Amino acid sequence: MNCLDCATEFRLQVAAVAVCTGCGAAVCGDHAKVREHTLTQKVLGGMALMTVPVSPPARRVRCLSCDAAHRNGNAEHREATW
Numbered sequence: 001m002n003c004l005d006c007a008t009e010f011r012l013q014v015a016a017v018a019v020c021t022g023c024g025a026a027v028c029g030d031h032a033k034v035r036e037h038t039l040t041q042k043v044l045g046g047m048a049l050m051t052v053p054v055s056p057p058a059r060r061v062r063c064l065s066c067d068a069a070h071r072n073g074n075a076e077h078r079e080a081t082w
């Protein structure tokens with residue numbers, strides 16, 4: 001599979017290294033953004049449940065378009081109420 005952004009922007013055939021979790025487009029290393037996404041778990045700490053981050057953080061790959069959109073707006077929330 002080849003990078004969608006390279007194909008549409010530059011008409012280049014560049015091998016893709018990842019798939020965007022937002023739109024499903026295949027992207028090359030230049031067009032992929034790897035983000036860390038920290039998950040949490042509840043553990044009993046003393047008398048109460050505490051929310052603590054899980055290690056290691058999960059990984060999420062997005063294309064540049066989806067990464068920019070997710071940074072500019074709260075897309076997860078909007079998707080949930082769509």
Ligand SMILES: [Zn+2]
Binds near residue numbers: 007028030
């Ligand atoms: Zn590319």
Ligand SMILES: [Zn+2]
Binds near residue numbers: 065066
């Ligand atoms: Zn995308």
